[in-house]
Amino acid sequence: MSTSPSIETLRDLDRQYHLHPFTNHLDMHQPGTHLIKAGDGCHLIDENDRRLLDGLAGLWCVNVGYNCVAIVKAVEAQMTKLPYYPSFFNTTTEPPIRVAEFLAKKAPARVNRTVFSNSGSEANETALKLIRSYHKLRGQTEKKKILSRTFSYHGVTLATSSMTGLPTVYEPFDLPLPGFIHVPGPHPYGYNSPMDAEAFGRWCLAETARVIREEGPETIAAMFVEPIQGAGGVIPPPPGYLLELRELLRKNDILFVADEVITAFGRVGDWFASTLWNLDPDIITLAKGITSGYLPLGATMVSDEMAETVFKGGYFAHGFTYSGHPTSAAAALANLETIENLGLVERVRDDVGPYFQKKLHAFAEHPAVGEIRGHMLIGAIELLPKGGRQAITPTTSLGIPAAAHIRNEGSIVRGIRNLIAVAPPLIITHAEIDELFASIARGLEKLWD
Numbered sequence: 035m036s037t038s039p040s041i042e043t044l045r046d047l048d049r050q051y052h053l054h055p056f057t058n059h060l061d062m063h064q065p066g067t068h069l070i071k072a073g074d075g076c077h078l079i080d081e082n083d084r085r086l087l088d089g090l091a092g093l094w095c096v097n098v099g100y101n102c103v104a105i106v107k108a109v110e111a112q113m114t115k116l117p118y119y120p121s122f123f124n125t126t127t128e129p130p131i132r133v134a135e136f137l138a139k140k141a142p143a144r145v146n147r148t149v150f151s152n153s154g155s156e157a158n159e160t161a162l163k164l165i166r167s168y169h170k171l172r173g174q175t176e177k178k179k180i181l182s183r184t185f186s187y188h189g190v191t192l193a194t195s196s197m198t199g200l201p202t203v204y205e206p207f208d209l210p211l212p213g214f215i216h217v218p219g220p221h222p223y224g225y226n227s228p229m230d231a232e233a234f235g236r237w238c239l240a241e242t243a244r245v246i247r248e249e250g251p252e253t254i255a256a257m258f259v260e261p262i263q264g265a266g267g268v269i270p271p272p273p274g275y276l277l278e279l280r281e282l283l284r285k286n287d288i289l290f291v292a293d294e295v296i297t298a299f300g301r302v303g304d305w306f307a308s309t310l311w312n313l314d315p316d317i318i319t320l321a322k323g324i325t326s327g328y329l330p331l332g333a334t335m336v337s338d339e340m341a342e343t344v345f346k347g348g349y350f351a352h353g354f355t356y357s358g359h360p361t362s363a364a365a366a367l368a369n370l371e372t373i374e375n376l377g378l379v380e381r382v383r384d385d386v387g388p389y390f391q392k393k394l395h396a397f398a399e400h401p402a403v404g405e406i407r408g409h410m411l412i413g414a415i416e417l418l419p420k421g422g423r424q425a426i427t428p429t430t431s432l433g434i435p436a437a438a439h440i441r442n443e444g445s446i447v448r449g450i451r452n453l454i455a456v457a458p459p460l461i462i463t464h465a466e467i468d469e470l471f472a473s474i475a476r477g478l479e480k481l482w483d
């Protein structure tokens with residue numbers, strides 16, 4: 035057996051051959067990449083055999099932690115029996131059928147059918163095509179524009195980057211494409227608004243209603259909404275906002291898409307934010323926690339009315355070679371059954387979610403903290419420079435250095451603009467939550483050094 039190359043050799047090869055996602059390569063190449071070797075529950079083992087607590091569950095996805103034997107066994111069994119066969123042209127395999135059934139039983143009553151893909155971006159891209167097809171089949175050929183919100187994240191294809199409400203994601207590619215319209219996301223802190231969250235939410239609704247009127251509701255096909263905006267900075271909805279938004283869209287015959295790529299499968303203390311907050315979506319898009327990241331899988335769930343309209347349209351000319359990949363679906367099924375059997379959703383709701391929020395909110399009075407946001411097992415800490423809020427300029431970026439200090443102190447969190455985001459695996463214990471926040475506290479002590 036060949037011996038593994040040294041860390042330095044791997045770093046050199048990485049510099050020479052590997053383009054990373056969402057990375058400034060010039061910054062990274064100097065020190066070299068950070069190699070992660072193994073996982074163990076909520077911890078990772080890095081190149082130096084250091085144990086790091088993973089406060090971001092990989093990328094908001096490793097809900098069951100890193101050593102779920104049930105998933106590994108299910109994948110091995112499926113790989114041995116039938117590693118791959120497509121679901122094209124009237125065939126399929128057992129695992130995607132069973133995952134689709136599991137999802138339908140947990141999802142809101144009107145949403146029962148699933149189109150599979152390989153990622154959150156593909157799940158949203160698939161939703162966009164279903165929406166266009168649905169309106170066309172109903173004779174509403176003008177309904178093509180798509181609404182989404184500032185600070186939203188919906189993916190990286192041309193269309194889903196266009197929906198994403200973060201200039202860092204769309205500007206380098208001269209996006210958004212025509213027909214993608216951003217309305218304000220309910221983030222008063224991000225807008226530097228003096229309004230409280232509820233009042234700001236009402237202003238966002240009024241702005242959204244104004245944009246709908248100006249554009250013409252007959253031209254707007256759908257709005258994509260993350261119930262809690264994740265990568266844009268962990269922005270929970272203000273009280274009343276989501277249900278009013280839902281009604282506004284219904285009144286204007288605009289489809290409501292809940293992008294639950296982060297919020298589904300337990301993190302918010304329910305299987306879906308849509309069930310938790312009675313959102314009655316027409317479409318739910320899923321990925322990440324559906325397999326706890328063990329294998330790639332995306333899913334687009336649609337309402338019965340949409341599915342039946344698409345059926346009547348005849349041949350459905352959409353799908354990826356790996357839509358409903360049997361091994362990814364076997365991983366999903368084992369993962370979903372693990373979440374159910376371990377009672378992880380209830381555990382987040384009744385135990386670790388409230389404990390996590392208590393520890394998170396304990397930072398509210400910290401001198402380097404401007405705001406705390408979160409819900410159950412997802413949270414953000416807005417950071418301040420020494421001079422306070424008024425010293426923040428457009429180039430202030432405290433999230434990345436804070437995350438680096440916290441990593442040095444033993445935990446992984448994500449730095450975004452001037453905040454850190456935290457979303458650990460759902461199996462996290464109280465002791466591990468204490469460990470995570472102790473690293474954050476030590477890291478923040480270094481922020482102003």
Ligand SMILES: Cc1ncc(COP(=O)(O)O)c(C=O)c1O
Nearest residue numbers: 153154155187188189295296321
């Ligand atoms: C809410 C949301 N939607 C879509 C995506 C895109 O998913 P993927 O990276 O799997 O394409 C993400 C990824 O972070 C996400 O957070």
